[in-house]
Amino acid sequence: MRKEQRFEAYLDDYNLLTVYLSKQHYQGKSDIFYLRDENGTLHKLTIKYNENTSNDYSKYIITGCDFIEFGKYYDLIEEHGLTTPLQIGLIVKKDKFDHDFYYEKDDLGVRIEDNKTTFSLWAPTAIQVRVHIEFQNQTETADLKRKEKGVYSVTIDKNLHLATYTYFVFVNGDWVETIDPYGKSSLANATKSVVIDPKVCSIESKQHKLPEFKKATDAIIMEMSVRDFTMDPFGNNSNPGTYVGFIEKNTKTDEKTTTGFDYLLTLGVTHIQLLPVFDFATIDELNVETFYNWGYDPLQFNTPEGSYATEPNNPCSRVIELKQLISECHENGLRVIMDAVYNHVYDMHQSSFEKIVPYYYFRRSESGAVSNGSYCGNDFDSNRLMARKFIVDSCVMWIEEYGFDGFRFDLMGILDVETMNLIDQKVREIKPNALLYGEGWNMPTILDEDKKAIRENQLKMPNIGHFNDFFRDHVKGRTAESEISVKGYCTGDVNYAEAMKMCLVGNSLEEPFVHLFDQPTKSINYVECHDNRTAWDKIKECCKEDQRDVRLRKHKMMIAALCVAQGVPFLHSGQEFCRTKNGVHNSFRSGDLINQIDWNRKDRYQEVVNYTKDMIQLRKSLSVFRFETAEEIKKHVYFKDLEQHVLLYGFKDVKEYVDYNEVMVFFNPTREVVYHCLDDYGTLIANEAGLIDQIKVQCVTINPFTMVVVAK
Numbered sequence: 001m002r003k004e005q006r007f008e009a010y011l012d013d014y015n016l017l018t019v020y021l022s023k024q025h026y027q028g029k030s031d032i033f034y035l036r037d038e039n040g041t042l043h044k045l046t047i048k049y050n051e052n053t054s055n056d057y058s059k060y061i062i063t064g065c066d067f068i069e070f071g072k073y074y075d076l077i078e079e080h081g082l083t084t085p086l087q088i089g090l091i092v093k094k095d096k097f098d099h100d101f102y103y104e105k106d107d108l109g110v111r112i113e114d115n116k117t118t119f120s121l122w123a124p125t126a127i128q129v130r131v132h133i134e135f136q137n138q139t140e141t142a143d144l145k146r147k148e149k150g151v152y153s154v155t156i157d158k159n160l161h162l163a164t165y166t167y168f169v170f171v172n173g174d175w176v177e178t179i180d181p182y183g184k185s186s187l188a189n190a191t192k193s194v195v196i197d198p199k200v201c202s203i204e205s206k207q208h209k210l211p212e213f214k215k216a217t218d219a220i221i222m223e224m225s226v227r228d229f230t231m232d233p234f235g236n237n238s239n240p241g242t243y244v245g246f247i248e249k250n251t252k253t254d255e256k257t258t259t260g261f262d263y264l265l266t267l268g269v270t271h272i273q274l275l276p277v278f279d280f281a282t283i284d285e286l287n288v289e290t291f292y293n294w295g296y297d298p299l300q301f302n303t304p305e306g307s308y309a310t311e312p313n314n315p316c317s318r319v320i321e322l323k324q325l326i327s328e329c330h331e332n333g334l335r336v337i338m339d340a341v342y343n344h345v346y347d348m349h350q351s352s353f354e355k356i357v358p359y360y361y362f363r364r365s366e367s368g369a370v371s372n373g374s375y376c377g378n379d380f381d382s383n384r385l386m387a388r389k390f391i392v393d394s395c396v397m398w399i400e401e402y403g404f405d406g407f408r409f410d411l412m413g414i415l416d417v418e419t420m421n422l423i424d425q426k427v428r429e430i431k432p433n434a435l436l437y438g439e440g441w442n443m444p445t446i447l448d449e450d451k452k453a454i455r456e457n458q459l460k461m462p463n464i465g466h467f468n469d470f471f472r473d474h475v476k477g478r479t480a481e482s483e484i485s486v487k488g489y490c491t492g493d494v495n496y497a498e499a500m501k502m503c504l505v506g507n508s509l510e511e512p513f514v515h516l517f518d519q520p521t522k523s524i525n526y527v528e529c530h531d532n533r534t535a536w537d538k539i540k541e542c543c544k545e546d547q548r549d550v551r552l553r554k555h556k557m558m559i560a561a562l563c564v565a566q567g568v569p570f571l572h573s574g575q576e577f578c579r580t581k582n583g584v585h586n587s588f589r590s591g592d593l594i595n596q597i598d599w600n601r602k603d604r605y606q607e608v609v610n611y612t613k614d615m616i617q618l619r620k621s622l623s624v625f626r627f628e629t630a631e632e633i634k635k636h637v638y639f640k641d642l643e644q645h646v647l648l649y650g651f652k653d654v655k656e657y658v659d660y661n662e663v664m665v666f667f668n669p670t671r672e673v674v675y676h677c678l679d680d681y682g683t684l685i686a687n688e689a690g691l692i693d694q695i696k697v698q699c700v701t702i703n704p705f706t707m708v709v710v711a712k
Contacts, residue, residue: 020053186315222267506522
């Protein structure tokens with residue numbers, strides 16, 4: 001914030017100062033300004049021009065300061081003797097600053113080697129940096145030495161595993177205390193960073209236990225929350241809401257039906273996507289049940305969330321238990337995707353990034369106004385080189401040290417194309433089959449359109465997937481609360497037949513289709529996620545005229561459409577048993593009663609659970625639903641509009657993929673039974689009952705609001 005003190009001075013460019021002088025001090029007039037260096041030498045400056053600004057200040061643009069060196073202290077004196085520290089301002093947004101101070105090495109944060117602990121912090125605009133350490137009931141403060149590229153570093157001759165620490169940074173005229181932005185663990189509620197020796201907190205990730213995974217369209221993703229999955233008392237989990245509870249086995253309802261991790265393993269999904277498990281701000285980790293939040297409010301990007309740990313104030317608990325969760329998933333053939341929220345922080349002014357290098361890490365306009373494309377008060381400035389490096393380093397850390405198998409990027413459109421491609425490059429060097437995808441919405445961040453990591457720029461990001469909202473809005477119906485009554489194809493609007501065809505090919509074919517992606521691997525198909533109403537709640541609102549059995553058929557047809565469409569299917573945990581949030585469309589802080597998985601509901605909707613399992617198995621068994629390229633789709637997929645609005649989604653000449661020459665998928669989005677006669681006998685593979693055991697048919701019965709699969 002500027003214009004709060006009587007006199008302020010900012011280095012906003014090379015050889016350019018912006019100075020504010022209150023009109024309460026000599027009417028804001030000064031004809032002479034001096035810059036005084038740390039040796040006491042005065043340097044007379046040149047006033048380029050001055051103007052009146054709001055809040056009763058005079059603004060001066062001053063030059064003649066090209067001798068300034070970063071890391072040294074200066075203050076400004078005006079002709080009447082008033083002084084102010086020189087603050088490093090918008091100069092940090094200049095490409096020359098990035099060129100001068102970009103640090104390539106991967107040793108930022110804390111490293112333990114040979115029983116020595118090294119603290120390294122990138123703080124090029126700081127004058128001094130100290131680290132305050134508490135270890136084994138003793139305290140110690142050490143000065144960090146300024147080294148290359150504005151990195152401050154110090155080595156302590158001992159292994160400081162589990163020592164707590166904070167940095168004290170003298171920057172822009174003040175000492176500020178902060179946690180470490182590269183910190184890998186902390187005490188509860190991020191009061192202090194904690195040194196972690198990775199050798200002590202190591203858990204085998206069991207990557208070798210995972211089944212083969214060749215291409216993105218082989219994935220079947222289920223989005224889940226660590227907390228929601230185990231909070232329901234009827235799930236009988238002994239550690240509800242925790243990493244440990246997530247992988248607890250042999251849990252059952254009072255009726256002795258399977259819940260929790262054992263149940264998850266029966267579904268057949270290949271990947272789970274965890275809602276944020278990095279440390280976030282809005283849960284009191286020592287009073288977990290008093291607060292609820294999904295976690296899209298980042299605090300410590302490289303530290304696991306403490307509210308999910310069995311001992312939030314034990315720095316090893318959160319690290320080891322998250323690693324155990326991933327390891328156990330791998331042991332059972334499940335890959336784990338991290339929901340990554342690098343686009344903003346919870347509170348910019350209190351973040352370690354802004355405290356250590358003010359103005360640098362968050363996107364601003366030329367005038368210094370903070371960009372707010374995230375609608376969270378700030379946008380992380382990924383096109384600044386060290387901000388980009390932090391994101392890339394963080395992603396690499398989660399892959400290497402924890403074993404994650406990919407990332408879902410929240411509000412990916414805030415980030416830039418170059419950053420996403422660098423993440424892709426670095427992650428795939430470690431894990432070639434990692435899944436990378438995100439929300440490619442065009443957010444109003446201060447960044448040129450051609451640089452945004454948005455769906456419209458998908459050609460510039462060859463290996464990055466995007467959520468397909470065209471699929472969501474035309475299969476299910478409009479999602480916005482103002483359009484909640486608008487139906488989609490599977491909820492009964494037959495006018496969306498052409499749109500349904502586009503959805504079924506993952507919007508990867510060109511005209512006359514709506515063409516969004518060059519390849520189906522980029523289309524993340526979904527009708528439900530943590531955002532907005534659940535699909536079941538949407539159906540209840542837009543199909544009020546329907547009886548429950550009709551709504552069930554519509555819900556099942558949406559799940560079926562996901563599983564046979566080209567692209568990557570994405571399910572929301574509980575969708576397979578008609579999850580409800582009682583109509584709440586944004587439950588990010590609505591509490592456990594609204595958000596928790598209802599295990600009794602799972603039993604009441606077992607029909608839909610079984611159907612979902614069958615549709616997942618159907619997708620796995622017929623590779624024609626998992627084409628990797630648009631060329632394959634063009635060659636083999638055809639559509640026919642049959643009588644009474646029934647849609648045939650067909651596959652021809654597919655003997656090289658499956659044991660059949662032709663596969664036919666029929667969708668009936670109407671209230672009428674439709675019969676379709678084949679020119680020869682075919683094999684009925686699936687209908688509204690799920691998978692069918694090889695029944696020969698010549699006349700196909702397509703019941704209202706159902707999907708039928710036949711092959712021959």
